[in-house]
Amino acid sequence: MPVTYPNIxxxxxxxxxxxxxxxxxxxxxxxxxxxxxENTDVLVxxxxxxxxxxxxNAGGAQVVDATGKHLTAGIIDEHSxxxxxxxxxxxxxxxAEVNMEDVVDPTDIGIYRxxxxxxxxxxxxxxSANPIGGRSAILKLKWGExxxxxxFEQAPPFIKFALGExxxxxxxxxxxxxxxxxxxxxxxxxxxxxxxxxxxxxxxGGEDFRKDLEMETxxxxxxxxxxxxxxxxxxxxINMLMKVAEQFDFNINTFTHxxxxxxVADKMKEHGVGAxxxxxxxxxxxxxxxxxxxxxxIMNDVGITVxxxxxxxxxxxxxxxxxxxxxxxxxxxxxxxxxxxxxxxAKLLHVDDLVGSIKTGKQADLVLxxxxxxxxxxxxxxxxxxxVVYFDIERDEQMRKQIxxxxxxxxxxxxxxxxxxxxxQPVTKKEKxxxxxxxxxxxx
Amino acid sequence: MKLKLLILGVFLxxxxxxxxxxxxxxxxxxxRNTNYTVFKNAKIHxxxxxxxxxxxxxxxxxxxxxVGKSINIPKNSIVIDLRGKEVYPSFIDLYSDFGIPKPKxxxxxxxxxxxxxxxxxxxxxxxxxxxxxxxxxxFDSKEAEKYHxxxxxxxxxxxxxxxxxxxxxxxxxxxxxSEGDRILNDKSSQYFSFDKSVQSRQSYPTSIMGTMxxxxxxxxxxxxxxxxxxxxxxxxxxxxxxxxxxxxxxxSDNLLNELRADKxxxxxxVQYVILGSGNEYQRLDKIKASNATYIVPLKFxxxxxxxxxxxxxxLSLEEMREWNQAPANLKMLSDxxxxxxxxxxxxxxxxxFKSNLIKAVEYGLSKEAALAALTTIPAKTIGQADKLGVxxxxxxxxxLITSGDYFDKETTLYxxxxxxxxxxxxxxxxxxxxxxxxxxxxxxxxQLDITGEASKPKAEVKMExxxxxxxxxxxxxxxxxxxxxxxxxxxxxxRLVASVPAPAIRSQEKQYFQMEVKRLSRLQKRPIxxxxxxxxIRRIRxxxx
Numbered sequence: 001m002p003v004t005y006p007n008i009x010x011x012x013x014x015x016x017x018x019x020x021x022x023x024x025x026x027x028x029x030x031x032x033x034x035x036x037x038e039n040t041d042v043l044v045x046x047x048x049x050x051x052x053x054x055x056x057n058a059g060g061a062q063v064v065d066a067t068g069k070h071l072t073a074g075i076i077d078e079h080s081x082x083x084x085x086x087x088x089x090x091x092x093x094x095x096a097e098v099n100m101e102d103v104v105d106p107t108d109i110g111i112y113r114x115x116x117x118x119x120x121x122x123x124x125x126x127x128s129a130n131p132i133g134g135r136s137a138i139l140k141l142k143w144g145e146x147x148x149x150x151x152f153e154q155a156p157p158f159i160k161f162a163l164g165e166x167x168x169x170x171x172x173x174x175x176x177x178x179x180x181x182x183x184x185x186x187x188x189x190x191x192x193x194x195x196x197x198x199x200x201x202x203x204x205g206g207e208d209f210r211k212d213l214e215m216e217t218x219x220x221x222x223x224x225x226x227x228x229x230x231x232x233x234x235x236x237x238i239n240m241l242m243k244v245a246e247q248f249d250f251n252i253n254t255f256t257h258x259x260x261x262x263x264v265a266d267k268m269k270e271h272g273v274g275a276x277x278x279x280x281x282x283x284x285x286x287x288x289x290x291x292x293x294x295x296x297x298i299m300n301d302v303g304i305t306v307x308x309x310x311x312x313x314x315x316x317x318x319x320x321x322x323x324x325x326x327x328x329x330x331x332x333x334x335x336x337x338x339x340x341x342x343x344x345x346a347k348l349l350h351v352d353d354l355v356g357s358i359k360t361g362k363q364a365d366l367v368l369x370x371x372x373x374x375x376x377x378x379x380x381x382x383x384x385x386x387x388v389v390y391f392d393i394e395r396d397e398q399m400r401k402q403i404x405x406x407x408x409x410x411x412x413x414x415x416x417x418x419x420x421x422x423x424x425q426p427v428t429k430k431e432k433x434x435x436x437x438x439x440x441x442x443x444x
Numbered sequence: 445m446k447l448k449l450l451i452l453g454v455f456l457x458x459x460x461x462x463x464x465x466x467x468x469x470x471x472x473x474x475x476r477n478t479n480y481t482v483f484k485n486a487k488i489h490x491x492x493x494x495x496x497x498x499x500x501x502x503x504x505x506x507x508x509x510x511v512g513k514s515i516n517i518p519k520n521s522i523v524i525d526l527r528g529k530e531v532y533p534s535f536i537d538l539y540s541d542f543g544i545p546k547p548k549x550x551x552x553x554x555x556x557x558x559x560x561x562x563x564x565x566x567x568x569x570x571x572x573x574x575x576x577x578x579x580x581x582x583f584d585s586k587e588a589e590k591y592h593x594x595x596x597x598x599x600x601x602x603x604x605x606x607x608x609x610x611x612x613x614x615x616x617x618x619x620x621x622s623e624g625d626r627i628l629n630d631k632s633s634q635y636f637s638f639d640k641s642v643q644s645r646q647s648y649p650t651s652i653m654g655t656m657x658x659x660x661x662x663x664x665x666x667x668x669x670x671x672x673x674x675x676x677x678x679x680x681x682x683x684x685x686x687x688x689x690x691x692x693x694x695x696s697d698n699l700l701n702e703l704r705a706d707k708x709x710x711x712x713x714v715q716y717v718i719l720g721s722g723n724e725y726q727r728l729d730k731i732k733a734s735n736a737t738y739i740v741p742l743k744f745x746x747x748x749x750x751x752x753x754x755x756x757x758x759l760s761l762e763e764m765r766e767w768n769q770a771p772a773n774l775k776m777l778s779d780x781x782x783x784x785x786x787x788x789x790x791x792x793x794x795x796x797f798k799s800n801l802i803k804a805v806e807y808g809l810s811k812e813a814a815l816a817a818l819t820t821i822p823a824k825t826i827g828q829a830d831k832l833g834v835x836x837x838x839x840x841x842x843x844l845i846t847s848g849d850y851f852d853k854e855t856t857l858y859x860x861x862x863x864x865x866x867x868x869x870x871x872x873x874x875x876x877x878x879x880x881x882x883x884x885x886x887x888x889x890x891q892l893d894i895t896g897e898a899s900k901p902k903a904e905v906k907m908e909x910x911x912x913x914x915x916x917x918x919x920x921x922x923x924x925x926x927x928x929x930x931x932x933x934x935x936x937x938x939r940l941v942a943s944v945p946a947p948a949i950r951s952q953e954k955q956y957f958q959m960e961v962k963r964l965s966r967l968q969k970r971p972i973x974x975x976x977x978x979x980x981i982r983r984i985r986x987x988x989x
Contacts, residue, residue: 001768007726008762085700089657091648092558097661098653102707105700126653134653146730147700148707175555208673211664213657403761410764411756417747424749429758440650 001406005144006107009403010396012144018387020045022058023366026066029373031073031343031357035335042071044364047387052360064382070373072338073357074120074365074383075319076345078229078276079256079309081125081435082110082316083141083150088127088440089134093167093176094191096159097213098134100124104147105443109432110313111141115391117317118367118380121152121346121355125256126160127437128231131167131178131187133160135217136229138349140365143390156350158253159217161188161230163237164287166438171285185240192248195219227253227350229276231437233287235263242271254348256309258299259291265302274305274348279325281315296340297330307345311436324374334374480504480518481864486526486845489533491834492815501531503841506625506864510837529872532815532850533833534597534842534860536822538633539695539719539739539787542591542615543584544577547605549642557645566680568607569644571662574683575610577602578630581623588617593869594788594797595818595850597842597862598832600632604695606641607655608662608680610634611687614826616840618862625863628840632826633691636716638701652701656708663712691826693739695719699726706734717825719787725769725776737825738777738784740817742800743791744770771800774817775808785822786814802851811851840864845872856899874898875921875944885938888930918944 004011041056089095126134136158195218220226282291310316326332346356371378383391488499501511602612614632669681694705694716819833841864847856858872876898883890903916913928929936
């Protein structure tokens with residue numbers, strides 16, 4: 001049997017290549033000021049959006065008739081744990097030295113499923129076991145490529161922080177500092193004070209200086225060279241972290257989850273922090289009891305950059321529907337709702353000059369939908385990253401057929417082997433883990 | 445002056461021929477074996493590319509002293525004729541825990557442990573570069589025998605525990621000598637892994653990225669420590685710095701971790717030798733780009749039992765493919781010029797090594813590449829090129845004597861010589877007595893059919909198409925055939941005993957050999973041999989068809 005990339009079902013025998021494509025006559029959701037453009041052509045050339053307009057000349061590009069179809073920017077998931085071999089380094093209360101880029105797993109079928117849901121970029125976050133988590137990996141979902149080739153190189157560095165129950169380990173008996181929310185604050189103050197002292201030492205440039213990977217990361221945060229996205233639920237802690245940041249003269253970039261954001265939206269606006277939240281996922285633990293589905297709309301109205309995220313491999317592939325819920329709850333406009341999964345998360349990740357909208361010169365991360373993208377009937381027909389079509393609904397049909405055939409062939413070979421007296425092993429049922437940010441063990 | 449140097453060189457040469465002994469002896473007079481053992485008429489695989497047909501080589505003091513088409517036979521030589529047999533260098537396994545007791549698991553306490561258990565060492569218990577295999581090592585002759593049977597002569601062993609595991613040692617599997625003779629290098633390598641030590645409960649790191657960060661910090665701290673910057677003594681970092689020029693071996697059990705290990709090495713200018721998973725074929729371009737030498741296990745997944753269609757539904761395409769593809773891994777590595785060695789780690793060396801190796805060859809791995817992966821490449825990787833893995837003047841006398849092509853299923857591995865010490869696995873002077881014979885005893889004619897392996901022949905005896913009960917044993921070239929009486933009403937037995945000359949006496953003409961015939965009388969419910977009452981000895985002729 002030939003090897004595919006990755007070597008599992010739906011892997012590519014030949015990796016897809018960059019194509020020049022002209023989408024003809026589409027309804028184009030730009031996620032820009034231009035809004036939604038009817039009957040518009042978009043030309044993709046050399047991995048970039050080359051032109052947007054009427055009756056464009058293909059100039060050798062393959063023409064895709066998009067009449068009655070909707071073209072959008074690829075969805076960006078600000079909070080994901082897909083494509084990872086591990087989620088949490090729970091051995092210390094600060095793990096700023098660890099890097100999720102080290103543990104990218106390009107063979108996770110979740111990547112392909114996300115592409116089938118129109119997702120092109122994710123932030124692979126460290127889990128929420130520690131107040132100071134690990135550095136993020138911002139990934140382009142280039143199915144079939146190796147771990148290092150998934151990394152979105154131009155994206156700036158990020159780190160995950162966490163607040164609440166998980167870090168103080170109140171859901172199980174822990175003996176680690178911090179055990180209370182007050183303690184969590186002290187962890188931050190302590191580490192940033194250490195980082196300041198470390199930086200002073202470093203600037204002296206002595207021969208005896210000891211390079212410390214954890215401190216290096218914290219210094220980057222202090223100097224605004226690395227952005228913080230913090231897992232958060234309770235208003236008091238949201239306020240606390242903003243104050244700690246202000247005390248050390250930097251800004252929190254994003255509060256993720258932020259289910260009580262609607263209570264402190266004005267203060268968040270003042271601090272200049274963005275929000276990445278769930279549409280209507282709550283009641284799974286005590287600290288999320290005050291969540292409401294109007295959260296995203298309220299924060300959006302206050303003027304915060306709001307994104308809808310998944311923290312979940314299953315929800316991730318239907319983020320278009322998650323965004324749509326804010327049209328119902330809070331009466332958000334369709335265009336604004338759509339921005340919450342495209343340009344807004346791009347802004348939060350500081351990659352909005354490259355992706356997140358349909359604009360000339362941006363990377364061609366596009367999704368062609370068969371229907372209105374906020375509709376539950378909408379399905380991506382093509383999902384493209386930098387001009388490479390990584391998901392194609394017709395190719396997907398063919399792959400399903402090939403997979404059935406290959407399975408039959410292999411089953412035939414195995415039955416034959418058994419009849420020839422070869423030793424066999426029994427089939428065991430393995431269930432794929434559903435990965436969230438509280439997973440402490442290695443991903444199976 | 446030049447002449448003097450030359451003379452000095454000759455003297456040095458003479459000394460290095462045989463080192464002086466310095467061990468006192470109290471149980472007799474000192475004896476010294478200065479004999480040569482010379483092998484002749486052998487098909488010698490000098491290295492994977494070089495073959496000498498009908499060649500000769502000489503062995504003395506554990507080393508090969510000369511090899512060639514024809515060599516001088518010194519006066520005090522034992523000459524062994526290897527006509528029809530082949531000689532290969534013994535194999536080398538770079539990944540093992542041979543002779544190392546299983547590390548003791550730390551006792552469980554309450555809750556997680558955040559601080560190190562040890563004092564005077566690194567802040568993390570899982571960094572154990574000061575561990576040295578040699579102080580845990582005890583030659584395990586039972587385990588050695590398994591390696592002998594698979595054709596191995598040398599293994600690199602280590603304490604398989606921790607993230608930085610300390611130094612490994614290169615040891616010859618020589619039977620019946622002292623540890624001092626076996627140890628080829630007591631610090632041959634330093635091992636790394638992604639797994640924590642079982643000897644400590646210290647929590648950090650709980651993840652792969654934590655492990656990688658810890659290794660990075662260890663490199664940084666070791667460098668900093670080496671400049672004398674620390675106030676405290678850190679025995680672990682000192683050891684780490686001492687080990688830095690050794691071969692660095694990173695063990696992993698999955699493809700993603702193999703590439704992660706290489707990435708780590710690149711950051712610190714270290715090229716790891718990587719213990720692979722057998723799945724390298726799934727990302728060959730990156731494997732090749734790593735520039736690492738891989739130690740690849742010969743483990744292939746078993747076929748799944750797919751008779752139940754319901755259960756088969758739970759089987760992923762990935763698992764099924766792996767069964768189909770994995771045996772081609774070595775071929776694909778070889779085709780892509782990725783250097784690799786083969787390890788018996790994770791398989792039963794005695795039972796599965798040869799059959800899996802042959803399977804890899806059936807899937808397209810060339811025999812030369814397979815041999816190189818077992819001899820010259822591991823030797824070079826561990827810094828012993830020209831000393832191990834070749835049959836060459838000056839190399840250790842580590843070699844195998846086989847009945848033919850090693851990669852043939854039917855080939856017998858007769859002897860595995862390590863450091864000039866013979867380990868007999870199968871008697872190679874055994875005469876193959878299989879064949880069809882006419883047997884005449886007391887005027888009665890039998891048909892004797894001997895089949896099976898030369899060392900374990902089986903007999904079937906017939907008389908006029910009716911089967912006669914028989915039992916054949918064949919040991920040290922003594923044949924013992926027991927026949928029940930053709931007259932089924934009698935409980936008489938006939939025993940035939942013969943010494944079969946070695947080497948085989950088969951030729952074009954009819955041959956025969958002598959047998960003693962002993963007639964046994966009644967067999968009661970007691971062991972046969974005690975039942976001999978009367979014996980008459982006669983000579984019979986057995987004709988070879």
